[in-house]
Amino acid sequence: MKEMENLCYGIAGLGLMGGAVAMALRSKVVSGPDGRILAHDIDREILAEAETVGLIDAGFAGAADMLSQCDVVFICLNPEDALAFMKNNMAAFRPGTIITDVTGVKRTIAESMEHELPQDLDFIPGHPMAGSEKGGFRQAAACSFTGKNYILTPLARNRPENLRFIRDLILRMGFGRITETTPEEHDRNIAFTSQLCHVIASSLIDCQDDTAITRFGGGSFEDLTRIAMINAPMWAGLFIENRNQLLFRIEQFESSLSGFKELISGNRRAELEKKLENVRCRRESMV
Amino acid sequence: MKEMENLCYGIAGLGLMGGAVAMALRSKVVSGPDGRILAHDIDREILAEAETVGLIDAGFAGAADMLSQCDVVFICLNPEDALAFMKNNMAAFRPGTIITDVTGVKRTIAESMEHELPQDLDFIPGHPMAGSEKGGFRQAAACSFTGKNYILTPLARNRPENLRFIRDLILRMGFGRITETTPEEHDRNIAFTSQLCHVIASSLIDCQDDTAITRFGGGSFEDLTRIAMINAPMWAGLFIENRNQLLFRIEQFESSLSGFKELISGNRRAELEKKLENVRCRRESMV
Known part of the structure; x- marks a missing residue:
């Protein structure tokens, strides 16, 4: 796998959390010549805004066009939308893609992906313990990751090197402490x-x-x-x-x-x- | 009455709130040549510390020695101690003294003082809505008054000019909003x-x-x-x-x-x- 700073990252859902993930990737991770940040959202205006300010390299109204290019994908949608997004777009991910999410309840999505995801995709369920009472992309700058907690609930099938990659990425993005546990816990x-x-x-x-x-x-x-x-x-x-x-x-x-x-x-x-x-x-x- | 900056202020109880009151008086009020800040506490070490750093002009282990010199007295004790202090030291206050307190429940102390206080003393019950989970004099600097709420529950017998004085003093100390109401409310x-x-x-x-x-x-x-x-x-x-x-x-x-x-x-x-x-x-x- 290429270096962290030269990968292509995709963000599905450019709201508060998606926006904050993009900011952390841009400022702390994607520094290489081949590094790119792509985003998919139903709100074209937000995509255009994020592109104009250089936060993302390209915005996509259609998910498949983005997913086919990504090495790593952050699903930053509400819980039920996140699961539906994974199911509906399974065929669109590139083989070998590392996928993670940010949803606040983990059992359903973890169980479902453990069994339904093709073997050439690796989904590592996550939960960044950061947020803001103010929602939406335009408030993303107020959502700081620095020193915050991050929970991972790895699946038995996760590849160790991918789990290591995600842990390194999370720390590079500014989080202070990673806890690995079961979805139930x-x-x-x-x-x-x-x-x-x-x-x-x-x-x-x-x-x-x-x-x-x-x-x-x-x-x-x-x-x-x-x-x-x-x-x-x-x-x-x-x-x-x-x-x-x-x-x-x-x-x-x-x-x-x-x-x-x-x-x-x-x-x-x-x-x-x-x-x-x-x-x-x-x-x-x-x- | 002399100007606010030239009065003698007494603080009974140099804990978190008493210390914060002393700091606000020192930095924002007592700027005249005759202005003084006195404090009474059972902890002589704290008094010495406050005197050494110039926060108070003199510390008193005995309340009466301080009260006989004061124009304005802040009672900064816990509720039951505040009421006992007033009752035990009534004869020691100078005639004309304006007295106020900072306790968080007002009905008992207001009713009691309405009836028991000599006519030449004026007690205006108050409650600064400021504090800190960290207690004690040494944490006083962490207790900011800036822009905070202050509640007054005036007695029917309070002299209007004294009430005006206390209101002006509170605002000068940095509080942002004063609400006058009944002790019950x-x-x-x-x-x-x-x-x-x-x-x-x-x-x-x-x-x-x-x-x-x-x-x-x-x-x-x-x-x-x-x-x-x-x-x-x-x-x-x-x-x-x-x-x-x-x-x-x-x-x-x-x-x-x-x-x-x-x-x-x-x-x-x-x-x-x-x-x-x-x-x-x-x-x-x-x-």
Whole structure:
């Protein structure tokens, strides 16, 4: 395989994440004379914009025209669109292409590709833990990768050298820490760190109809609800797809919340203080 | 009354908030030849440190020695300590002193002072909406006032010129917006924007005993739980003192959370997406 900086990279879906991937590739990876970044999107205006500023070398309204040229492809679509895209375009990928995705739930796509993908294509499921409450290509610059987490859920069939390549590429793009795990473990943990947090933030806003309440804000409320400026279609899809794990996490959280409520309503100050002290220690040990 | 920059200011309690008040007074207010900043604390080491760096002009281990010299006094103690301090030191304040506090629950202290304070003293209850998960004097520089909210819950007996003075002083110290309201309204709203958020953050940590979960973090979990690095004695006190308002807010939140749970478990994607869209709009209208 050619050097990382001289490959042809394709991005399917030039939204917030696709745009951020393109920026990282352009600024940190694709420096060789043969290196190219191509993108496919249904929005021709965005493609033209990205081409004009030199972020991509060429834009494609049709996926197949792009895929036939790529060594590496990032699928940067919403979960259900990503799976459909893979299935519909399987014949269009070049043999030997390394494919990865960025979707927030991994079990369905990993299982499906493990069995359905032709042997000459290698799909390595991934999840960059970066994002922004502001969506779309034009916000991509606000989505920093520097030092962020990246989760990979490799398939048994992945070729070791391709997995090594993707790991190197991710680090070169600026991410700080890669965790390899199973799709099941990913979905279980992500239900907590990501989806539960979005449900909580949304519930906090849902139960407060006075928008002038921010006169009483000191930062906590603002920090807890920033992610309530949510990409509704995408998160509704993630919640539903991962609903068993998410419901389990919501119930765990509800039970902890009940515990606090009991201590507060029972006026049990000493126990409350001790519980908060434990919380403080545990949070401080999370790095 | 003399000009703001030439008054003698006293700070009772040189912790995070007392230290931040001293810094704001020093850098933005007390610029005249007669202006002075005094502080009282039980920690003599902290007093010496603050004096050495020129943040305060003099430190006092005994409250009375300081209070007898002050034109304006900031009580920067935990809620129950603040009320006890006022009661125990009433005779030590100079006649005409303007007193204010920074405690996070206002009904008890406001009611108590409305009736018990001598007529020649003026207590204006306040709540600067600023803080940090890191406590103590040595973290005071991290507690910025710039542009932050400040709530005042004036007493009927407050002299209009003193209230004007405090408002001017607060703005001079860097705060961005002052809201005047009743202690009841304050406690009702703060139960939501501040206390409920701290209970939620603490519950999120309480229900997760795997401290390596942060490998799966993408920012949301970290943002939602930063305030779980909590000052346990202070917040236990605030939760208990304001428990009726807080319990009401927790129940409102639980009910919203149940609503989301129902849509997710019922696989009701379209309704879920619509609800999230409403949440997004409402949060965006909160400024």
